[in-house]
Amino acid sequence: xxxxxxxxxxxxxxxxxxxxxxxxxxxxxxxxxxxxxxxxxxxxxxxxxxxxxxxxxxxxxxxxxxxxxxxxxxxxxxxxxxxxxxxxxxxxxxxxxxxxxxxxxxxxxxxxxxxxxxxxxxxxxxxxxxxxxxxxxxxxxxxxxxxxxxxxxxxxxxxxxxxxxxxxxxxxxxxxxxxxxxxxxxxxxxxxxxxxxxxxxxxxxxxxxxxxxxxxxxxxxxxxxxxxxxxxxxxxxxxxxxxxxxxxxxxxxxxxxxxxxxxxxxxxxxxxxxxxxxxxxxxxxxxxxxxxxxxxxxxxxxxxxxxxxxxxxxxxxxxxxxxxxxxxxxxxxxxxxxxxxxxxxxxxxxxxxxxxxxxxxxxxxxxxxxxxxxxxxxxxxxxxxxxxxxxxxxxxxxxxxxxxxxxxxxxxxxxxxxxxxxxxxxxxxxxxxxxxxxxxxxxxxxxxxxxxxxxxxxxxxxxxxxxxxxxxxxxxxxxxxxxxxxxxx
Amino acid sequence: xxxxxxxxxxxxxxxxxxxxxxxxxxxxxxxxxxxxxxxxxxxxxxxxxxxxxxxxxxxxxxxxxxxxxxxxxxxxxxxxxxxxxxxxxxxxxxxxxxxxxxxxxxxxxxxxxxxxxxxxxxxxxxxxxxxxxxxxxxxxxxxxxxxxxxxxxxxxxxxxxxxxxxxxxxxxxxxxxxxxxxxxxxxxxxxxxxxxxxxxxxxxxxxxxxxxxxxxxxxxxxxxxxxxxxxxxxxxxxxxxxxxxxxxxxxxxxxxxxxxxxxxxxxxxxxxxxxxxxxxxxxxxxxxxxxxxxxxxxxxxxxxxxxxxxxxxxx
Numbered sequence: 001x002x003x004x005x006x007x008x009x010x011x012x013x014x015x016x017x018x019x020x021x022x023x024x025x026x027x028x029x030x031x032x033x034x035x036x037x038x039x040x041x042x043x044x045x046x047x048x049x050x051x052x053x054x055x056x057x058x059x060x061x062x063x064x065x066x067x068x069x070x071x072x073x074x075x076x077x078x079x080x081x082x083x084x085x086x087x088x089x090x091x092x093x094x095x096x097x098x099x100x101x102x103x104x105x106x107x108x109x110x111x112x113x114x115x116x117x118x119x120x121x122x123x124x125x126x127x128x129x130x131x132x133x134x135x136x137x138x139x140x141x142x143x144x145x146x147x148x149x150x151x152x153x154x155x156x157x158x159x160x161x162x163x164x165x166x167x168x169x170x171x172x173x174x175x176x177x178x179x180x181x182x183x184x185x186x187x188x189x190x191x192x193x194x195x196x197x198x199x200x201x202x203x204x205x206x207x208x209x210x211x212x213x214x215x216x217x218x219x220x221x222x223x224x225x226x227x228x229x230x231x232x233x234x235x236x237x238x239x240x241x242x243x244x245x246x247x248x249x250x251x252x253x254x255x256x257x258x259x260x261x262x263x264x265x266x267x268x269x270x271x272x273x274x275x276x277x278x279x280x281x282x283x284x285x286x287x288x289x290x291x292x293x294x295x296x297x298x299x300x301x302x303x304x305x306x307x308x309x310x311x312x313x314x315x316x317x318x319x320x321x322x323x324x325x326x327x328x329x330x331x332x333x334x335x336x337x338x339x340x341x342x343x344x345x346x347x348x349x350x351x352x353x354x355x356x357x358x359x360x361x362x363x364x365x366x367x368x369x370x371x372x373x374x375x376x377x378x379x380x381x382x383x384x385x386x387x388x389x390x391x392x393x394x395x396x397x398x399x400x401x402x403x404x405x406x407x408x409x410x411x412x413x414x415x416x417x418x419x420x421x422x423x424x425x426x427x428x429x430x431x432x433x434x435x436x437x438x439x440x441x442x443x444x445x446x447x448x449x450x451x452x453x454x455x456x457x458x459x460x461x462x463x464x465x466x467x468x469x470x471x472x473x474x475x476x477x478x479x480x481x482x483x484x485x486x487x488x489x
Numbered sequence: 490x491x492x493x494x495x496x497x498x499x500x501x502x503x504x505x506x507x508x509x510x511x512x513x514x515x516x517x518x519x520x521x522x523x524x525x526x527x528x529x530x531x532x533x534x535x536x537x538x539x540x541x542x543x544x545x546x547x548x549x550x551x552x553x554x555x556x557x558x559x560x561x562x563x564x565x566x567x568x569x570x571x572x573x574x575x576x577x578x579x580x581x582x583x584x585x586x587x588x589x590x591x592x593x594x595x596x597x598x599x600x601x602x603x604x605x606x607x608x609x610x611x612x613x614x615x616x617x618x619x620x621x622x623x624x625x626x627x628x629x630x631x632x633x634x635x636x637x638x639x640x641x642x643x644x645x646x647x648x649x650x651x652x653x654x655x656x657x658x659x660x661x662x663x664x665x666x667x668x669x670x671x672x673x674x675x676x677x678x679x680x681x682x683x684x685x686x687x688x689x690x691x692x693x694x695x696x697x698x699x700x701x702x703x704x705x706x707x708x709x710x711x712x713x714x715x716x717x718x719x720x721x722x723x724x725x726x727x728x729x730x731x732x733x734x735x736x737x738x739x740x741x742x743x744x745x746x747x748x749x750x751x752x753x754x755x756x757x758x759x760x761x762x763x764x765x766x767x768x769x770x771x772x773x774x775x776x777x778x779x780x781x782x783x784x785x786x787x788x789x790x791x792x793x794x795x796x797x798x799x800x801x802x803x804x
Contacts, residue, residue: 297690321692335690338683340750349680350691352673361671403691 004053006039013039014212017053021157021205024186026179028193028203028220032232032422035209037192041159044190045077046070058156076150080162080420082142084134091117091130094149120148124181139283140171147178158182159190164198165420168283168448170487176202194422196225197451208232233424241455242430246437248458249273253411253442258303260293262286263466266303271411271442276433278457278474279446281486286466287446288330291413295320295327307410321350326404328397330415330446336400339389343381344370346388347403354407369406377402378428394425401432412436413444418452430456450479462486498795499743499759506763510770517773525652531765532658533558533720535758536713537732538739539665540597540706542757545740546669547702548682548749549604549611554710554736555729556622557596561714563626565589566635566724577639585637589718590711596622597707601700619733626726636723644720654716661709666754678702682749738785739764742792763788 006014014036021027031037042048044055046064055062057073064070067077084093091113092099100112117130126144134142143163150158160179164172179189179202193199199206200220207217208231216223216231229240253271258264264286271277281287293300296314305312312323320327329335337346347370352358355369371384377398381391388396397417404412414433418426433456437443447453453460454474462470462485470485510518517523537554544551568588573581596618603614646653669675677698680688689695718724743760745752764785771781 295690316692316694317690318692318694327690329690334684335686338680338687338750341679341683345676345680349676349688349693352676358673361673361676363671 001040001044001055002053004040004043004050004055006043006048006050008039012212014043014050017209017212017214019207019214019217021188021190023156023188024183025204026183026189026191026202027205027207028191028199029207029209030193030196030199030228030232031209032424035232035422036212037209038161039212040209041077041161041190041192044070044157044159045075071153071155074154074156075159076153076155076157077159078143078146078150078161078163080165082139082146084142084145086135087133089131089133090128090137090145093134093145094120094152096149098152117148120152124148124151124178126178138171139166140168140174143167143171143175144178147182151182155187157188157190159192161192162194162420163191164193164195166283169450169483170282172198194420194426195449196228196423199228200225229423232422240427241452242427242434244276244434244437244456244458246274246276246434248275249440252308252440253444254304254306255290255294256304256306258290258293258300258305260289260298260300262289262292262298264289264293264300265466267463267466267468268303269461269468269471271444273440273442274437275459276437276443276445276457278453278460279444279463280448280450280453280460280482281463281469283448285463285486287463288415289466290463291327291329291415291444291446294413295325297327321407324408324410326407326409326412328400328404328412328414328417330419332393332396332400337388337396339396340387342385343374343379343388343391343399344384346399347373347384347406350403351406370402373402373406374399377405377432392421392425394421394428397421397425397429398432401429405436409441411442411444413446415446416448417445418447418449426452450482453482454479498799499756499763499792502792503759503763503766506766506770510766510773514770514773518770523769523773525655527762527765527769528655529652529720530769531761532652532654533713533717534732534736534739534765535658535761536661536709536716538736538757538761539661539754540709541736541740542743542745542752542754543665543669543675543678543702544611544706545737545745545747546682546749546752547678547699548685549699549703550615550737550747551600551611551703551706552615552733553596553600553619553622554706555732556619556626557593557707557710558714558717558729558732559626559724559726560596560622561589561593561711562718562724562728563629563635563726564592565711565715566637566640566718567629569637569640570635577637582637582640582642585640586643586715589715590708593711593714594704594708597704597710598700600707601703604703605696605699623726623730629726632726634723634725637718638722640719641722642719643716644718644722654720657712657716661712662754662758665709669754674698674701679750682751684750735764735785738789742789744796760792 001019004014004017017040019040029037039048043050046067046069049065062073094117095113099108102109114130121128128144134145163175167175183189191202203220206220206223208215210232250273251270252273256268258267267290279287292298294305296316296319299315307323314320333339344367348355348366357366367384374384379398379402380395388399417429433443433445445457457474460472460474460482461468462482464486541551565585565588569577569581569585572584600615600618603609604611643653648656677693680693681695681698685695717728739760740752740757741747742763743756767785767788768781771784
């Protein structure tokens with residue numbers, strides 16, 4: 001891609017970007033949210049047309065005016081939100097639009113389709129059930145299906161956007177092996193990820209975008225993670241994790257023998273005032289389920305939760321909020337925000353009673369309070385009245401934190417708060433957790449990224465198969481011990 | 490700005506229709522009595538459409554309003570006759586009015602309860618109750634109407650020169666607009682319609698609020714039913730057949746989204762008036778009622794298509 005420029009209204013999304021991917025390499029594309037990565041890739045995939053510049057594929061100038069043309073030319077995109085048809089089988093998805101024909105007109109030869117799917121999977125060393133429904137597969141397996149779909153089309157370039165954001169460590173490892181194998185077969189892979197450890201590990205070449213311009217493009221060797229971060233943000237981030245300065249006080253939250261219908265078994269732990277307790281574990285180990293049991297989304301079957309010594313009975317999120325417990329869910333679009341409603345409505349939603357608006361709303365006062373809380377949170381919005389989906393991912397997350405700040409929560413559960421947000425916003429979230437701890441709040445911080453758990457948490461709980469497998473002091477443990485507890489019986 | 494223009498769209502179409510009719514048939518159209526007539530006819534639909542707006546904003550739908558209208562009217566008239574004998578007393582009329590409203594409130598409560606307790610889609614529940622309510626209305630008097638001579642105040646009466654029915658509709662419109670904007674129930678209606686899961690996670694009792702919305706909508710249908718009964722001085726078991734389509738059309742033309750989270754009372758009222766004036770205009774222009782159906786169908790599709798395009802461009 002040479003000299004690509006693209007403008008959306010007043011925003012110059014890309015300015016004279018030149019991006020070369022060599023055959024048989026993994027090329028990582030890094031940059032903060034809004035740096036132009038997605039736009040660049042959408043131009044490559046024919047979703048957008050560039051204002052200027054051209055795309056050359058194997059020495060030939062190409063022009064894509066629709067995603068179909070790019071696919072035809074051998075460019076496949078795998079988006080963060082996978083776009084598979086949930087109710088169709090693996091084989092049906094892979095051969096969607098190119099089904100082998102049956103003997104009669106308008107029929108599909110299902111047996112051939114299954115056989116071809118299995119052959120394709122074998123060729124690349126995957127095991128997939130061709131007749132399994134996609135809805136029944138894990139995210140990791142869905143990714144494999146997406147890859148096979150691309151490989152079926154004889155693709156030469158695969159773009160992967162945040163492929164590991166919802167994978168467990170084990171699934172991610174498997175994916176890396178696959179990526180390396182595909183590279184070995186001469187495919188080119190453009191790899192977009194916020195997880196820089198992966199990038200450093202996997203990439204042959206690294207390009208860094210900042211504000212729509214390429215600030216670095218070179219072989220990966222010799223580029224350290226701090227160096228990449230610095231290129232991305234354009235300033236030195238000496239201390240990626242802000243220093244902790246909260247004083248840890250009395251026990252604030254006691255969870256005793258918690259069990260739930262979602263597979264949480266006999267989980268007990270304590271969180272003190274000002275303490276950040278991390279929770280590690282593989283996907284499916286029951287971390288989110290612990291949060292859901294405490295918050296009353298899927299009420300507990302047995303066990304007890306005490307806050308400030310008082311035993312609280314929680315049967316619904318409303319009960320939890322009344323006892324000043326907060327949950328920032330892992331999927332802010334599905335269970336967090338009403339994205340098409342105004343920002344300030346989202347902030348005050350659970351707090352109307354609290355604000356003395358339990359019967360009659362006072363929108364002017366409400367907007368003012370929300371704006372104050374929002375600015376405390378450093379939310380960047382055009383106005384509090386703007387719909388929540390006009391904000392970037394990081395700012396949407398801050399909107400939700402503002403909500404619970406206004407609720408004066410005593411115990412805050414953060415479930416994967418940094419998923420899919422950029423490095424700068426991540427750092428803000430870490431600083432925020434520290435700030436909340438300083439105010440004496442008890443914090444449970446669930447994360448799949450061990451580095452951030454080690455960077456932020458005072459203690460780390462490890463979940464395995466719905467049970468608590470470890471309760472470790474961060475300073476006295478190391479990532480491999482945590483991984484061992486999480487993954488090994 | 491674009492948002493503003495979009496909300497102006499139904500209003501501009503309404504003005505356009507009024508202007509065209511003023512030019513084409515000025516002597517018939519531009520008279521106080523014609524306007525009052527249109528408003529009086531709109532009042533029943535407007536009252537029901539107010540309730541439907543909240544239901545649609547909450548992400549639901551109510552197909553049973555037409556049948557509910559008939560059932561409430563029948564129940565009200567039955568009560569009047571039962572307690573008032575042949576010469577209806579004022580007390581019997583009041584009692585019957587209350588009974589009719591109570592009947593449809595219970596119908597709404599039933600809809601809401603089935604939707605939240607059995608976790609069924611509103612479309613299915615109200616498709617079922619649409620049939621059941623209509624059936625009860627027929628069974629009550631073997632398919633025959635109840636005549637309530639003298640019960641004409643709500644439908645035909647006037648207060649200071651204004652039709653009572655229009656005044657009632659106005660009061661309800663104002664109250665509902667305020668409620669949707671200035672009460673937690675109104676706010677929660679938008680939140681539930683926008684993202685039900687998120688609303689639940691924000692501590693909103695989704696089931697209780699939804700039940701309240703359907704129940705209140707039922708209450709409004711009852712008010713409309715008694716106005717309609719009063720206008721014809723009889724309760725017809727066939728009243729309001731396919732009324733739900735007109736009502737839903739008005740709400741959608743007014744800018745509400747069938748997927749929930751978006752819609753205003755003002756928009757709905759403009760949508761209701763648009764359909765009423767369209768009907769009135771067709772009649773004045775000598776277009777048959779059969780052809781009117783085609784025109785209204787086309788308007789619904791065009792209105793939503795234009796709205797969608799404006800929305801896509803705004804993004």
